[in-house]
Amino acid sequence: MIMQGEYLIGGAASAHPGGGKGRPAIEIDRLHYSARDRHGRDVRILEDLSLTVAEGEFLAIVGPSGCGKSTALNFIAGLAAGHQSGSVRALGRPVQGISPGIGYMFQTHGLLPWRTIAQNVELGLELKGTPPAERAAASARLLRELGLAGFERHYPAELSGGMRQRVSLARTLATDPALLLMDEPFGALDAQTKLLVQDGFVAFWETYRKTVVFVTHDLAEAIFLADRIVVMSARPGRVKAQYAVPFARPRRLAAIRTDQAFSDLWERIWLDLEDEARSSMQGVAHA
Amino acid sequence: MPSRRQTIVLGRLAILVAVVLAWEALSRLGLVRTFWISSPSLIAARFAELAGQGEFWFHVYVTLSEAFSGLVAGGTVGIALGLLVGVSRTAGPILEPFVIALNSLPRVALGPLLVLYVGIGFASKFLLAFSLVVVPVMLNTYEGIRSVDQTLVNVMRTLQATRAQLFFKLLLPNAVPWILSAMRGAVSFAIVGAIVGEFISAQAGIGFLIDEASGSFDTTGIMVPLLVLMALGYALDCAIVAASRRLLRWRTLQLN
Numbered sequence: 351m352i353m354q355g356e357y358l359i360g361g362a363a364s365a366h367p368g369g370g371k372g373r374p375a376i377e378i379d380r381l382h383y384s385a386r387d388r389h390g391r392d393v394r395i396l397e398d399l400s401l402t403v404a405e406g407e408f409l410a411i412v413g414p415s416g417c418g419k420s421t422a423l424n425f426i427a428g429l430a431a432g433h434q435s436g437s438v439r440a441l442g443r444p445v446q447g448i449s450p451g452i453g454y455m456f457q458t459h460g461l462l463p464w465r466t467i468a469q470n471v472e473l474g475l476e477l478k479g480t481p482p483a484e485r486a487a488a489s490a491r492l493l494r495e496l497g498l499a500g501f502e503r504h505y506p507a508e509l510s511g512g513m514r515q516r517v518s519l520a521r522t523l524a525t526d527p528a529l530l531l532m533d534e535p536f537g538a539l540d541a542q543t544k545l546l547v548q549d550g551f552v553a554f555w556e557t558y559r560k561t562v563v564f565v566t567h568d569l570a571e572a573i574f575l576a577d578r579i580v581v582m583s584a585r586p587g588r589v590k591a592q593y594a595v596p597f598a599r600p601r602r603l604a605a606i607r608t609d610q611a612f613s614d615l616w617e618r619i620w621l622d623l624e625d626e627a628r629s630s631m632q633g634v635a636h637a
Numbered sequence: 638m639p640s641r642r643q644t645i646v647l648g649r650l651a652i653l654v655a656v657v658l659a660w661e662a663l664s665r666l667g668l669v670r671t672f673w674i675s676s677p678s679l680i681a682a683r684f685a686e687l688a689g690q691g692e693f694w695f696h697v698y699v700t701l702s703e704a705f706s707g708l709v710a711g712g713t714v715g716i717a718l719g720l721l722v723g724v725s726r727t728a729g730p731i732l733e734p735f736v737i738a739l740n741s742l743p744r745v746a747l748g749p750l751l752v753l754y755v756g757i758g759f760a761s762k763f764l765l766a767f768s769l770v771v772v773p774v775m776l777n778t779y780e781g782i783r784s785v786d787q788t789l790v791n792v793m794r795t796l797q798a799t800r801a802q803l804f805f806k807l808l809l810p811n812a813v814p815w816i817l818s819a820m821r822g823a824v825s826f827a828i829v830g831a832i833v834g835e836f837i838s839a840q841a842g843i844g845f846l847i848d849e850a851s852g853s854f855d856t857t858g859i860m861v862p863l864l865v866l867m868a869l870g871y872a873l874d875c876a877i878v879a880a881s882r883r884l885l886r887w888r889t890l891q892l893n
Contacts, residue, residue: 427795454795460788464810464887474796477806505887525796 357615359592373442375529375561376403376426381436383421384586395421397586400434408555408562410436410572412623413582414630419565421529422587426563427454441528453527457534459505459518460633467493467517468502471570474525492520516636519551530562536571548574549603556600569616569623573597574606581622584630591622675857680864683857693846697865700831703759707766708807710826712820715771719778720812722832724804729779734819740772745829748837757838766830770823777819781812817881828866 383396395418403409413419424430425438428448438445442450461470469476471489480488493499496516506514515535522530536544536551552575555562566572572579576595583590593615599608606612663669664676671679683838687693722736724727745760747768751761785808793803800872843862850858882889 360726369859429791429794448794448797450797452795454791456788456791458786458788460792462789462807462810464813473792473806476792477796477802482687503646626647 357593357596357618363423363553366585368487373405374402374439375405375407376439376563377437377439378402378425379437379439380423381422381425381433381438383418383425383433387429392410394586394615396425396433397588399588401580403561403563403617405561406559407579408564408575408604410564410566410576410579411582412572412579412619412626413587414571414584414623415567416630417582417585417626418587419582420533422582423454423533423563423565426529427452427531429454432494451523451528453525453530453534455522455530455535457517457537459506459514461514461517464505466503466505467498467509470517471507471520471524473521478525488524489520492523496520511539512547515539515547516550528561530560532562532564534566535564537568544571545603550604551575552588552601569619570607570612572619573612573615574601574603579619581619581626584626590626591619593619647786661757667869672854675860679857680860683861683864686831687846687861689722696842696846696862697869699759699845700762700835700866701829701840701869703762703834704766704827707763707830708770708820709741710763711767711770711827712774712823715774715819716816718771718777718814720782720809721773722775722876723779723782723812724808729783736776737771739809740776744768744772745833748833751834752838761837762831762834762839762842765834766827768825769830772827774816775817777815778812780795781806781815784815785811814881814885817877817884821874821881824870824877828870832866 376499378399378401382393382394384394387393397499399418399422401422411419411422421430426440426445426449427431428440428445440449443449458525462473465473468486468489471482471492475485475488490499490502493502496519496521498513498516501509501513501517506517506556509517515538518535536547539547548571555575564572564575573595579593579595580589581591584590589614595607595615596611661677662676664674664679666673722732745765748761748765751764751768755761755764789807789811790803793807798806831842832844832847835842836848839845839848843866846862847859850856850862
């Protein structure tokens with residue numbers, strides 16, 4: 351039995367942050383974006399997307415494939431441009447070009463294969479011109495915290511998938527970004543590795559409490575990690591529903607998975623998502 | 638039980654010995670006339686004779702210097718052009734049809750024209766080797782730049798890389814495996830260019846020696862310089878492979 355609306359926050363168009371505190375780290379206001387497909391037709395990717403993320407909040411975005419989740423992240427990072435109307439602000443400034451202070455972790459690890467683990471972690475600092483000694487200290491500290499001490503001089507090809515994703519996280523954190531954008535960062539990991547990496551990541555986040563926007567298609571992952579979950583509609587993407595996640599921190603996966611509230615929330619979000627996933631699949635079939 | 642490595646070495650030796658013995662047997666037993674196929678022992682004897690003479694090594698030196706300078710110059714220009722075209726968003730599409738047209742041209746056929754322009758000396762052989770090397774190296778380098786994973790580009794961009802940093806820290810290292818494999822292929826192109834240039838018209842070089850020997854129906858005299866050339870080309874290839882192994886160590890490492 352699902353309690354209707356127990357965790358639901360406001361309506362679909364509501365832009366209110368659920369958890370977190372303080373001034374907004376991200377404000378997306380009525381963003382419209384369409385792109386040309388290869389036949390020259392306009393495809394609406396995002397439609398009237400409004401979203402606010404508070405400083406220190408962990409927001410998860412779930413939605414059907416192709417709903418524009420990654421595009422939304424790219425707009426926040428400044429990797430995407432050319433929206434038709436609306437505005438995007440990050441860290442108190444309108445986004446123009448690549449925004450400083452933002453760390454972006456991609457679905458694939460994106461490590462440079464010819465660089466050692468330490469050199470990969472130090473990449474962002476190296477580009478900024480940080481002195482070598484300082485860089486080495488930063489990478490050594492991060493690798494230690496993420497359980498990768500001793501792998502500094504290895505190459506990415508020598509590491510397992512879970513380790514590479516942690517190196518990718520270390521690289522993203524090395525420049526000390528105020529805001530972390532994560533696009534299905536654990537999506538490519540096998541089920542067991544994923545649980546271990548999630549558990550490690552949540553503990554890590556609870557220590558540093560950076561603002562995070564985390565895109566995923568894994569509902570359990572969203573519930574376990576986030577303060578608030580935004581469900582996006584099928585394309586064109588907009589906010590369909592938002593949920594506050596009720597679990598206190600620090601969280602441990604084993605305890606949360608057996609909680610009745612976990613399965614209630616999971617089912618509640620899935621009902622929202624199911625319709626959208628179906629219409630997204632039909633959209634693909636018609637295309 | 639021999640290891641895989643030992644089996645490979647033994648297999649190679651077996652093939653080498655079998656070919657040499659069969660060859661020797663064919664000519665000794667008179668199954669094929671020595672006039673057509675010479676024989677390993679005749680070749681070895683002639684090589685021993687020629688190896689003692691400075692003149693033979695002078696011809697080897699001439700051909701190698703033509704091939705090697707064509708390889709270095711063609712490689713340098715090819716890499717530079719490939720990088721330039723790969724990085725520029727407009728130069729690539731503009732030049733593409735011309736490069737492909739040049740690549741489809743059988744460039745050894747440029748030989749007579751080059752001799753006409755620069756004469757029968759070093760320059761015509763150098764230019765022929767150069768023209769054979771430059772296009773494939775350029776195309777490979779271009780491909781190496783274009784093949785970069787878009788995620789890596791986005792990683793660099795979100796880490797605030799400048800255009801120069803994007804080039805030197807991502808695009809260039811990404812192209813290195815392509816460049817090395819192109820240079821490996823280019824070794825044989827450069828030698829072909831030098832030899833064909835010498836066939837057309839020359840006063841020295843291995844191609845010249847072969848041409849002279851063939852004029853007097855001296856099969857052994859054709860085969861000795863050929864085999865020396867093969868050995869030298871093989872050594873150059875080994876050197877490039879060893880350099881690649883060093884530079885691309887990160888590619889061969891695996892999780893164990």
